[in-house]
Amino acid sequence: MKKTIANWGQYPCLEADELHFREEEEIAEIIGKSASLIARGRGRCYGDASLGETVVSTTRFNKFISFDRDRGILDCQAGVSLEEVLKLVVPAGWFLPVTPGTKFITVGGAVASDVHGKNHHKEGSFCKWVLDFSLMNSKGEQVLCSREHNAELFETSCGGMGLTGIITRVRFQLKAIETAYIKQTQLKAANLKEVFQLFEQYRDVTYTVAWIDCLQSGDSLGRSILMLGEHAQAEELPRKLQQAPLQLSDKLKLSVPFNFPSFTLNSYSIKAFNFAYYHKLRKQQQSSIASYDSFFYPLDFVHHWNRMYGPKGFVQYQFVLPLHNSYEGLTTILQRISKKGMGSFLAVLKLFGPQEQGLISFPMEGYTLALDFPVCDGLFPFLDELDELVHELGGRIYLSKDARMKSSMFFRGYPGAVDFIRSLESFDPDHKFVSLQRKRLAIPA
Numbered sequence: 001m002k003k004t005i006a007n008w009g010q011y012p013c014l015e016a017d018e019l020h021f022r023e024e025e026e027i028a029e030i031i032g033k034s035a036s037l038i039a040r041g042r043g044r045c046y047g048d049a050s051l052g053e054t055v056v057s058t059t060r061f062n063k064f065i066s067f068d069r070d071r072g073i074l075d076c077q078a079g080v081s082l083e084e085v086l087k088l089v090v091p092a093g094w095f096l097p098v099t100p101g102t103k104f105i106t107v108g109g110a111v112a113s114d115v116h117g118k119n120h121h122k123e124g125s126f127c128k129w130v131l132d133f134s135l136m137n138s139k140g141e142q143v144l145c146s147r148e149h150n151a152e153l154f155e156t157s158c159g160g161m162g163l164t165g166i167i168t169r170v171r172f173q174l175k176a177i178e179t180a181y182i183k184q185t186q187l188k189a190a191n192l193k194e195v196f197q198l199f200e201q202y203r204d205v206t207y208t209v210a211w212i213d214c215l216q217s218g219d220s221l222g223r224s225i226l227m228l229g230e231h232a233q234a235e236e237l238p239r240k241l242q243q244a245p246l247q248l249s250d251k252l253k254l255s256v257p258f259n260f261p262s263f264t265l266n267s268y269s270i271k272a273f274n275f276a277y278y279h280k281l282r283k284q285q286q287s288s289i290a291s292y293d294s295f296f297y298p299l300d301f302v303h304h305w306n307r308m309y310g311p312k313g314f315v316q317y318q319f320v321l322p323l324h325n326s327y328e329g330l331t332t333i334l335q336r337i338s339k340k341g342m343g344s345f346l347a348v349l350k351l352f353g354p355q356e357q358g359l360i361s362f363p364m365e366g367y368t369l370a371l372d373f374p375v376c377d378g379l380f381p382f383l384d385e386l387d388e389l390v391h392e393l394g395g396r397i398y399l400s401k402d403a404r405m406k407s408s409m410f411f412r413g414y415p416g417a418v419d420f421i422r423s424l425e426s427f428d429p430d431h432k433f434v435s436l437q438r439k440r441l442a443i444p445a
């Protein structure tokens with residue numbers, strides 16, 4: 001039976017068959033029977049990457065296979081969520097090697113988007129830590145993929161947006177921690193120049209991310225708060241927490257780092273929120289101990305916050321610019337946004353290190369900015385203009401957030417697209433794995 005589905009941005013929506021499975025044999029059967037299909041995890045990509053006429057949800061295929069507590073190696077089915085991983089591994093002194101800004105995604109989705117976190121400049125993206133995975137191909141065969149076995153399929157599937165098949169299980173390396181807490185420091189930056197200087201100054205810190213007030217202009221253009229974080233050592237915790245350093249205290253667990261505005265989002269309300277958020281930080285620099293939940297997943301505290309954008313939904317516009325063009329490029333783009341008055345409630349800036357794997361994986365060395373815009377008249381032509389700027393500056397758009405870019409923008413931004421298509425043609429010549437995004441981007445062109 002068809003149902004209406006949409007991903008996190010609530011745009012686009014479509015009527016689709018959503019199929020579930022619990023056993024491996026059922027996936028092979030689904031693949032055999034369907035003319036075309038696409039894997040879907042928790043639908044946390046913003047746009048249409050996991051939408052299609054037939055979507056195969058992995059969420060019921062969610063068992064742990066093994067956990068080596070000594071070496072920190074986890075093997076699990078692809079539908080296990082990062083939240084479930086954390087519940088299992090944190091009390092044993094391990095953490096995710098890389099995590100996006102929400103824990104409500106699946107491990108399969110983390111591989112297919114090759115997700116990045118606040119530590120990309122130091123520790124790369126998720127697939128760097130993947131030891132191997134199994135993938136069900138278009139013939140319904142299970143293929144073991146790693147850097148040694150079926151290396152081309154491994155490479156094409158890391159960040160391959162589900163187009164090579166359905167990842168069924170993933171084995172990956174975790175990161176050792178002493179506590180479930182983060183030593184965090186927040187720093188105020190008066191403008192973009194200052195925040196770039198701070199990113200440079202704190203380049204050796206493991207986690208860095210800045211929130212930008214994108215409605216500022218003139219000398220305050222790019223006014224930001226930079227957040228730094230390191231996993232806290234046991235002796236750095238307040239005495240009370242030292243008794244059970246790998247357990248989150250209920251008090252800290254529930255501390256919401258900021259309140260969402262309950263009013264309608266428009267440039268006035270966003271300006272008011274940004275003002276309050278920036279000035280809430282009274283000192284120029286402030287340090288504290290935070291739970292991993294509030295440091296990594298502040299947005300997860302508010303379930304369904306995506307609905308505040310109204311029934312038309314929103315798009316997240318995330319681009320990356322090469323390092324040498326990042327400062328000038330971001331200045332120009334922020335000026336355009338500020339002039340247009342299309343403020344984004346959330347505007348997040350991160351520093352990337354080089355791309356290390358995947359043919360169409362998003363990261364490249366430079367700065368990435370993510371902005372949320374409610375869908376409204378004039379938005380898409382405006383984003384097309386920004387696309388042109390991003391292209392001229394040598395950057396690209398993140399496929400996992402995208403719902404609207406043109407095919408030409410994809411091909412211009414991803415030089416690996418040609419090899420990606422060549423591989424797809426050999427692994428899936430009948431084009432079994434098709435998403436709305438794949439159709440929109442005309443892959444293969």
Ligand SMILES: Cc1cc2nc3c(=O)[nH]c(=O)nc-3n(C[C@H](O)[C@H](O)[C@H](O)COP(=O)(O)OP(=O)(O)OC[C@H]3O[C@@H](n4cnc5c(N)ncnc54)[C@H](O)[C@@H]3O)c2cc1C
Pocket residue numbers: 007008038039040041042043044045046049050058078079099100101102104105106107108109110112113114115116117160161162163165166167168299400401435
């Ligand atoms: C609040 C929020 C914050 C976020 N922050 C970040 C961030 O900091 N960094 C970042 O990189 N991303 C971020 N994201 C995006 C999110 O991490 C990715 O889109 C992730 O891929 C979503 O995983 P999912 O399980 O929900 O998969 P879906 O959204 O359902 O699918 C995403 C893609 O993965 C494919 N896929 C899913 N499962 C499989 C499988 N088993 N086999 C093959 N292909 C599969 C789908 O076909 C699709 O192409 C954020 C999203 C939200 C909502």
